[in-house]
Amino acid sequence: MINTKASNWVDRGEPPEPTLTRVLASYLQLEPSANEARLREYAGAVRGMAEADATEVNIAGYLRTLESTHLATEHPARHRRAAAIALWHIAKAAEVRDRAIRLVAEHAASPGAAQVPLSTWLAERLLRDDPRTPG
Secondary structure (H helix, E strand, O other): OOOOOOOOHHHHOOOOHHHHHHHHHHHHOOOOOOOHHHHHHHHHHHHHHHHOOOOHHHHHHHHHHHHHHHOOOOOOHHHHHHHHHHHHHHHHHHHHHHHHHHHHHHHHHOOOOOOOOHHHHHHHHHOOOOOOOOO
16 A cells, blocks of 8 residues: 655655654754754654644644744744644644554455445445435
C-alpha cells in the first residue's frame, strides 16, 4: 500500500515530523540544524494536539506561545492561523493514512474477509430498487 517511489511523504508512508519541523522552523525563523531538538519537541506537541482533536485555533494558540519565545514581534493573527491550519492538516494527513493502513490490514487478516470485486460490491448496493432496504 505504501509507495516508496511516491513524490510526497504521505504516500511514501513517512512520519509527519520532518514536515512539521520544516514548517515550524520557517514560521519561527529558526535554523533547523541548530534547533533540531527543540523543533522536534514542537512538532511532537503539534502532532499530539491534532491527534487529540485540537482545532487549528488551539494550534494557533500554541504557536503564539512559541512566537513569544522565539520572535521579537508576533506574526499577524492571519499568518498564525494559516500556519496552524497547515500544521493541523499535516498531522491529520498522517493520522488518517496510518488509520486507513491499519484498518485495511486488519480486514485482510480477518478470517471471513471476502474479496469482492468493486463492480459486484457496487452492483449489490446501487442497482437495486431501493438502496435503503436490504437485498
